[in-house]
Amino acid sequence: xxxxxxxxxxxxxxxxxxxxxxxxxxxxxxxxxxxxxxxxxxxxxxxxxxxxxxxxxxxxxxxxxxxxxxxxxxxxxxxxxxxxxxxxxxxxxxxxxxxxxxxxxxxxxxxxxxxxxxxxxxxxxxxxxxxxxxxxxxxxxxxxxxxxxxxxxxxxxxxxxxxxxxxxxxxxxxxxxxxxxxxxxxxxxxxxxxxxxxxxxxxxxxxxxxxxxxxxxxxxxxxxxxxxxxxxxxxxxxxxxxxxxxxxxxxxxxxxxxxxxxxxxxxxxxxxxxxxxxxxxxxxxxxxxxxxxxxxxxxxxxxxxxxxxxxxxxxxxxxxxxxxxxxxxxxxxxxxxxxxxxxxxxxxxxxxxxxxxxxxxxxxxxxxxxxxxxxxxxxxxxxxxxxxxxxxxxxxxxxxxxxxxxxxxxxxxxxxxxxxxxxxxxxxxxxxxxx
Numbered sequence: 001x002x003x004x005x006x007x008x009x010x011x012x013x014x015x016x017x018x019x020x021x022x023x024x025x026x027x028x029x030x031x032x033x034x035x036x037x038x039x040x041x042x043x044x045x046x047x048x049x050x051x052x053x054x055x056x057x058x059x060x061x062x063x064x065x066x067x068x069x070x071x072x073x074x075x076x077x078x079x080x081x082x083x084x085x086x087x088x089x090x091x092x093x094x095x096x097x098x099x100x101x102x103x104x105x106x107x108x109x110x111x112x113x114x115x116x117x118x119x120x121x122x123x124x125x126x127x128x129x130x131x132x133x134x135x136x137x138x139x140x141x142x143x144x145x146x147x148x149x150x151x152x153x154x155x156x157x158x159x160x161x162x163x164x165x166x167x168x169x170x171x172x173x174x175x176x177x178x179x180x181x182x183x184x185x186x187x188x189x190x191x192x193x194x195x196x197x198x199x200x201x202x203x204x205x206x207x208x209x210x211x212x213x214x215x216x217x218x219x220x221x222x223x224x225x226x227x228x229x230x231x232x233x234x235x236x237x238x239x240x241x242x243x244x245x246x247x248x249x250x251x252x253x254x255x256x257x258x259x260x261x262x263x264x265x266x267x268x269x270x271x272x273x274x275x276x277x278x279x280x281x282x283x284x285x286x287x288x289x290x291x292x293x294x295x296x297x298x299x300x301x302x303x304x305x306x307x308x309x310x311x312x313x314x315x316x317x318x319x320x321x322x323x324x325x326x327x328x329x330x331x332x333x334x335x336x337x338x339x340x341x342x343x344x345x346x347x348x349x350x351x352x353x354x355x356x357x358x359x360x361x362x363x364x365x366x367x368x369x370x371x372x373x374x375x376x377x378x379x380x381x382x383x384x385x386x387x388x389x390x391x392x393x394x395x396x397x398x399x400x401x402x403x404x405x406x407x408x409x410x411x412x413x414x415x416x417x418x419x420x421x422x423x424x425x426x427x428x429x430x431x432x433x434x435x
Contacts, residue, residue, distance in 0.1 A: 018074040026067035033059045073411070103375055111281055115274045122270055129277045129345065131385045133338055136284040138365040138377040139291055140334030145363065146372035147295060148327035149307030151208040154195070154215025155362050158188040158332035160354035162339025164222060167235040167349045177241035181340050188336020189329040191218075196328035200321055203310070215359055223351045234350025238343050240272065241279065248272035276345050283341060287334050288374055294330070303327055 040053040111132075115125050137159065144152045165184040169175050175183075199210050222229045229235065240248065243259050250267045252258040259275075260267040294300045302323045305313045310320055343349045365384055369376030 018071055021074060022067045022071040025070040026063045029066040030059060030063040033062045037062065107378060115277060122273055125273050125277050127389055129280055131381055132280040132284050133342060134365060134381040134385055135378055136287050136338045137335060137362045138381050139287045140331050141362050142366050142377055143291060144327050144331040145366050147307060148303040150324060150327060152211045153208045153359055154211035155335055156354045156359040157215040157218035158191055158335035159339040160218050160222060161191045162188045162336030163343040163349045164229060166340035166343045167238045170239045171235060177344055181337060184340035185333045185336040189333035192328040192332025193325055196325040200324055215356060219351050219354055234348055236348045238347045241344050243275060280341055283337055299326055
């Protein structure tokens with residue numbers, strides 16, 4: 001290859017176009033910030049009267065910051081455009097089996113020892129439990145969206161079915177967590193199959209709209225069917241799980257042995273928190289193991305074929321109906337497992353916990369992580385769960401920072417944090433790698 005072919009072309013900056021783009025962004029920011037930031041209502045004086053403060057200086061500062069930021073972003077894009085080969089090499093490193101294996105093992109090892117680290121406390125363990133719930137939900141939805149390519153905006157419906165199934169079975173029939181858990185997953189899988197039948201012929205945006213409607217239907221049914229779900233009051237006093245029959249309590253019933261008595265240690269409320277953390281960690285790892293195994297089976301390869309091209313999938317003799325139903329059913333089952341854990345962790349469930357925002361968050365985890373990527377789901381769940389927690393120090397501005405982080409991810413990684421995707425199986429691996 002000649003030196004001329006290897007030479008990097010000189011970057012040409014179209015400064016007027018960049019200035020125009022930055023000015024348009026600043027005008028839009030000014031129009032949005034004027035009513036939202038320019039006025040502030042406060043109560044002042046002895047009469048506690050409502051007054052209006054004007055903060056137009058903040059509006060101008062925000063517009064100027066948007067102008068400078070947009071201009072800097074345009075200059076950076078024009079000056080730094082990595083070669084396609086370099087981008088592909090980084091993507092292949094992030095998607096290589098060895099890399100994913102070592103990163104996964106390191107993350108699992110860190111998760112196991114987290115409650116015993118010197119800086120660990122109840123808040124950190126609780127945050128880790130929330131993170132693992134979203135990781136499990138993301139892996140469940142990844143079966144439907146990432147592997148089968150079915151855009152589902154109503155995944156929270158299966159989350160709700162699992163939570164209410166556990167809550168109602170445990171409170172009505174006094175069943176233990178270990179009995180209610182598989183029943184909740186089975187009922188959620190049934191709900192997934194019921195959803196799958198009417199939407200077999202739908203694709204893309206139409207499928208998303210129908211699944212969105214299904215999620216809202218479940219929430220409204222739970223809100224209005226008071227004889228079953230207790231309506232907006234929800235189900236309270238949901239039993240907590242025990243350590244195989246040994247409860248986490250300081251005053252066990254007569255003839256009962258508490259957890260701390262079993263191991264001869266002093267009672268501490270953190271014991272139940274740590275147990276719940278390890279419980280959701282085990283459920284999440286089972287979800288990951290199942291997904292990694294099933295995607296190498298014929299049904300998993302059928303999901304990927306359906307995702308790439310449904311018409312070609314039919315021509316190969318694959319039944320799209322059964323393939324879609326299995327994806328909906330298995331994905332919903334793991335959503336039901338996560339819902340049952342959510343119910344037993346909170347001790348209370350209500351329809352307000354299963355709004356569309358939850359579905360949007362779970363879908364954002366799958367998309368930002370890279371559809372079909374297991375490690376990407378963990379990274380995206382960590383970003384979406386931990387960023388709002390880190391931003392609590394900024395009070396009312398923490399969601400603004402969260403939105404900026406989301407925009408930054410979509411600008412620099414529009415296909416997800418780990419977007420490179422290889423086929424699960426190759427017909428001739430040696431030939432596919434090439435010389």
